[in-house]
Amino acid sequence: MTRIGIFFGSNTGNTRKIAKMIKKRFPDDERIADPLNVNKATPELIAGYDHLILGTPTLGEGLLPGLDADCQQESWAEFLPRLADVDFSGKTVALYGLGDQEKYPDNFADALGELYEFVTAHGAKVVGQWPTDGYDFIASKAEIDGEFVGLVQDLDNQKMLLEDRLETWLLLIAGEFGWVMK
Template sequence: MAKIGLFFGTDTGKTRKVAKMIKKMFDDDTMAKPENVNRAVAEEFLSYDFLIIGTPTLGEGLLPGLSADCENESWEEFLPKIEDADFTGKTIAMYGLGDQVGYADEFVDALGELYSFFSERGATIVGAWPNEGYEFEHSEGLGEDGKFFGLALDMDNQSNLTDERLKTWLGMIAPTFGLPL
């Protein structure tokens, strides 16, 4: 079994694309193939001690799921399947997609929802990302230290920065995850 699980929720496919970009950098022993949470089995998800998870923020700051008008189930429907799990001893890094221009008041809010869910269940969250270089009004994806809870990506307005940000972020989490970068 691979050392790191890679799971994502998506609506338009952009979060999946980023997951594939991450996976391309690692072999199968290091990282599992990206898996959409709408196909994930709770036991498999819970079997990893190291997880990289991704999510877009939809509409007015929502996790992807049926109530956010997604065509398929996503994080909204998967989280209840693991809500009684203890994540103590598990390390999670997160990335989130948002649109800082069109949704400046809820930019990457879903990162905040995932952060709350997993940290309340004992997970160690790594990969906080600085908010410099973004222009938005408000984000529930920011911690008290002013950093995002994970990597914030804007594929609508700053797609030209995605590769560089992704490589830098993976370099930041590499020591914790034992990644060969």
């Protein structure tokens, strides 16, 4: 049975919170693994999944979380190079990211764009593009042709939209992951 892996990088715990919210929507679905921080993951573990949900915050002025971004622990910045030899061909990947559109409007959710560039360069099929409507930013590496490459959450300025956006996005990717949403 195909299992779905949920992996995240985090600094403050918000990306982890969303990963847990995703898993909680499907408590009885044994195909969905418990969310795991990438600082505890291995390339072999990631390679073992056909379907992945990957989450990242954007830190400072467009950085992936990691030691260079003043995180206390390693994260995506250190883990992506370890994934360099993983072939993502045949894998379906949904991405979500966090950013602050008011404080960092020039590089809003840029780390999500970096994650997207990495997995697509390694052959992944990315699903779950998200509209940019309702956001107020200047530029984002996560935007392609007027859409974000995945779900974007701004918990600093739009926390009240978290639940609705997440639910709508999960419905959007459900078919790609073989989920039946009620």
